[in-house]
Amino acid sequence: MRFHQALPTGAYDVARYLSETGVWEFGLRRGAGGLRVCANRVGLAEYEVDYAAGPDPLEAGVLFQVVKIVIEAHPEQVLSGWLAGALPQCRVRDQPCEACSHELLRLAALSVQRSRAPSRSLWKERTFS
Numbered sequence: 001m002r003f004h005q006a007l008p009t010g011a012y013d014v015a016r017y018l019s020e021t022g023v024w025e026f027g028l029r030r031g032a033g034g035l036r037v038c039a040n041r042v043g044l045a046e047y048e049v050d051y052a053a054g055p056d057p058l059e060a061g062v063l064f065q066v067v068k069i070v071i072e073a074h075p076e077q078v079l080s081g082w083l084a085g086a087l088p089q090c091r092v093r094d095q096p097c098e099a100c101s102h103e104l105l106r107l108a109a110l111s112v113q114r115s116r117a118p119s120r121s122l123w124k125e126r127t128f129s
C-alpha cells in the first residue's frame, strides 16, 4: 500500500496518512511517553500498530519512516489483524523500545531489498528467451 498525507484527527493529532483507498490509517499522535507511531484500519477504534517514539520529533520521525516502509510493503487489502501479526508487538508501553526498533529496521531493510530485486520471472525471461 502507499500512504498519502491527510488532515489530522483526534486519533492522529500530529500527522495522519491514509492508504490509497482510505482503508488504513497511519501516523503520529501524542500519547504515553511522548509521540507514538500508530496504524489501524479506518473505523476500528484500536491501534493495530502502536509504538512509543519518545519526545524528540526527529527520533520519532525516524521510527515513523521505518514503520512506514514496513507497512507499505503489505498490500492494502490485508484484513484487520494482519499488520499486528506482521510487525513486532511491543510489551514496553511508554518508552521507545530498542528490541522493536531493531526488528523494525530489519523488516524495513528486507522490504527495500525485495522491492529492488528483479522478480524471478523476469530473470527467467532474460536468461532463457
Ligand SMILES: [Zn+2]
Pocket: 089, 090, 091, 092, 097, 098, 099, 100, 101
Ligand atoms: Zn518492543
